Amino acid sequence: MGLDPEEFTVDELTDELETVDDADELSAVLEAERAGQNRKTAREAIHRRLEAVDAFDDAGSDGADEASEEAETEGEYEETREEVGEAAEGEAEEAAEEDAADAEGGPREPSEAAQEEDGLSHPTADKRHVRALSGGDYRDMWVFCEVQQGELLEVSKEMLGKARELMDQYAADYEEEHVVAFLMGDDCEGLAEECIAYGADVAVYHDDDRLERFLHKPYSEIAAHMARGQGTVESTDWRAYDEPRYVLFPATNNGRDLSAQVQAELDSGLASDCSDLYIEATEISNPVKTGEPGVKKTFERVLHMKRPDFSGFEYSTILCLDNPDRDFHPQGCSVIPGSFEPMDPDPDREGLVVEHDMELEEEWFAVEVTEHDELEAGVDLTGHEVVVCLGRGIGDDPTLGVELGLELVDAFDDAALGITRGIVTSSYQFEGHVEEYTKEERQIGETGQIVAPPLYIAAGVSGAIQHKVGMDESETIVAINTDTDARIRDFSDYFIEGDLFEVLPRLTEALEAGELDVTAVADGGED
Amino acid sequence: MAMRRTDGGAEEGYEHYEAIVVGCGPGGAAAASRLADHGVETLVLERGVEAGSKNVSGGLIYAEESAPYTIDDLFPGMREAVGERPITDYYIHNIAGKKVKTYDLTRLHEHDTDWCDAVLRRRMDAWLEARVHEKTSETGGGVLTGVRVNGLLRENGEIVGVTCDELDPITADLIVAADGVNSELARDAGLMDWEEPDEWFQGVKAVVEMDGERIEDRFAIGADEGVAHLFSGDLFEGVRGGGFLYTNADTLSIGTVFHLDSLVEERAEPHELLDALLTHPLLAQWLGEEYRELEYSAKLVPDSKKVAHREPYRDRLVLVGDAAGQMQAQGPIIKGMNHAVTAGALAADAFARTRRDADTESAGRAYTSMLEESGTMGKLRPRRYEYTSVVSERPLVTRVVEGVLNSPVGGVAVGNPLAKRLLGRAYNSPLLVGMLPDTETGYVTLPSVIGEKLGRTVHWENEVEPPALVDRIGELTYDTDVGNPHIRLRDESYAASGAAVTACPVSAEDFGGGCYRAETVKTNGTEETLVSLDTQPCVECGTCAIVADTEWEHPRGGKGVEFRQG
């Protein structure tokens, strides 16, 4: 027999009994106690345990029924788990496409899973990649060319330039494939032709007066439709593949919004906010990707997407690789404006301009833009010559600080005012006329906008890592700070030790008097 | 299903499970695993991207001989899979300036201890999650990560389920709140409040990289041995509390635990107190020259002596682990995870025992009496503490004792040879340590007098340069929920919320990159100091929920800080 009650005090015995689950053994213990010390409290403890064990036994048999009844749920559940497991691998390099899709509000929202209609759904129910292809045919590099106010954004041209360079190399390394620009708007045939001049081989456009302004639903529907090659024969017979091999989006506000949805629609992943790209083969040993543990597999023609990672100290290279039974194509990313150079436009370049054909459903336009306001500096801080950024250094007189920043902005031809998170979350009491410049929409950094202008002027900014990742790619960085130990000094081209309340007005004056040649500064000229 | 009650929300179309466990730390994992053993259909909801990504502990998990359940009972193979090192040696160092008197506490450590391992929470909890998922899937449930339960679902005033940020409400016959310290469920149920700083400790920890062989060399231990060092005395600016250092497989866990009220009173900066430990000459022998910190983290812990809930249930809701205040910190022993495991398993057993009972509170009642009967509550909230503390926490008594200790007579008393032996023995007495009152006398004065009178001077040069707060924050991983701050300041006056500027472990006076900042604001000629808040650097420790006037919640599922070590 296992347990001898003689050896224990009643308290100890009570604990010991917890380890005994067998009613027969407990009865034996009870007998032994009776035969021995026959303590009342000990007997009670054993009785209690016997009752508990009985309850468990019943529960156990119920459990068996439940398990079989629920078998179906269980099966579904495994699938979910598998998916989660993949994302949880945490190997940034290899499993990142899922992470990316996730971060961008991709397909794995649990709430969607919970909304099945049969009334029996479990929140754990599986979400299948119904449209995901396996062994699909992929070709070309597609570039989403964002249009605003009837013009191609600068970043659209930059991406075309990079795509041209990549695909010329691709032709040399493998075979010829094309750069395909895709765009939409109110009247954009002319812009499609401009895309050819900036390096595209094919430009697919969709015109509709309702598309004048970015709208999430129709834009993403059209983009996915284009990418899948749906539409009339005339509009699609220039291609013979399932989906693009690669796709680039601009990392602008609209581009980010669109890229997440379109890549989710195409059941692929997304590397957001990239600043460099190249195409190369890569060898992978992650079993999720190879299908077999311990085996290495070479993936050809992989788009390597580099992005400044969280800390800003390092770059992560994100790869979007097929699984053995499920493709992750197109390999897609969004590109930080200013990362690449556009090519010099060549109006004589030959290329194919295709008008896309698709019925746009009325309900996609349920969101109606009833009013809009163009903020003169634009809350999109990207695409300017100069960004002036203010930090908590303005704390002694916050309103005056913003005024001085704005004056400097005005002294440039094309500048915008940005702020640090320190300002957004401060308790400063700004006066009404400057308050609008102190909101989150102007924040630069990890959780704000990412800019890379030719000239970045940071006044009273300490240079926290999370701020740095939002402006580090600027060509020339000028910092104004009273503290010579401020971090920003480490990554500034020019560091002006001084009080911003004195330095900013002097800069403004010098500019207005034409004494300061900014292009000279930006080109790395004299301080 | 036979067992499913229909009085819940089922008719209203809510998803229904027999049991919902909120949180997949050791308490939740134990509960879910036992529930699955009993065949109960159990859904586990965890707000982190993976279990462990939100969790921090000092790092020792005990298996007590007297406990009805230990973690390796429920999860066989746990020690081999995720135990960093078994803790085989245990020391306390009483520090006065550069003088140190060390006592071997191994006997105390081994009292009622079957085994004790150093662990890191990300690794351990993620491993538990996988086991729990496997087990609960077999009875029709599973673990869902990235889901934050944000409150209780009530019908006619009775708790019937939970509501989440990410999912529709879910009903259940049993709801286990294992959602950790600052449990939003316990608060919602009115079982715990977040008001009194003296009911909490704040723990701050650095995980430091060090090669396994080097650890063995520097700490003079074997490959399957580990050591715990505790530190008390005058190196923490008079703040009540102490430090610890535990050896992991190839890292060290070094941290501090302070009474939150004392931290606030002294306006101390938690990261500076940690740095005071890291840079003390005594640590030079272990840390050497190159110091690489992998992670900086912090968490509040409840003081079970004061807040372990004697009846941790309401309706179908039971509280388990830190959520129920079941964190035992008595003198130098810190036990939380083991009690959470016991409580979780007992709650599950209680439900299994009473599941046919029509009274929805019967599981809670059974759980309460099992906590009592198993002796768990007695350990968490010893009655003897309740009377010793009445006398000895009273400031007058403290002052008198301190006066004696600091007087030449007191010093002599500590310094005489008899006292030397007695002190060693006293520190190893669980009873005395349990009674060590939580006053400065126990934490600071006594240890520093001991250090002063009995200690030997250490002359090592400590070359550690701990990272600045800005870099510690920079090294952390965040998935920021942009535009949705999870904490809001209700009162931004310095009087109401200023304490957080220093007490928040990622904020500091004159530091612009933290959560809380004091700012001098001029309005119409008058100057005023206000407090501003940025929740992005937050490590979700819970401190400001207690010491500032806030509306405090955790971030949505998967958002916020993600600990890699924990």
Ligand SMILES: Cc1cc2nc3c(=O)[nH]c(=O)nc-3n(C[C@H](O)[C@H](O)[C@H](O)COP(=O)(O)OP(=O)(O)OC[C@H]3O[C@@H](n4cnc5c(N)ncnc54)[C@H](O)[C@@H]3O)c2cc1C
């Ligand atoms: C997850 C996460 C995400 C974040 N995302 C962002 C983000 O997207 N963007 C962002 O900006 N921050 C972000 N932060 C916050 C960031 O850490 C800092 O808090 C913020 O950048 C600091 O702002 P600051 O430089 O204005 O303030 P401070 O750090 O307080 O710096 C003020 C500087 O001004 C100088 N100064 C003071 N007076 C004067 C004067 N009269 N003249 C000149 N100089 C003066 C000081 O020497 C100091 O260097 C994030 C933080 C986290 C944790």
Ligand code: SF4
């Ligand atoms: S903001 Fe509050 S919860 Fe977050 S780290 Fe600071 S004190 Fe802790």
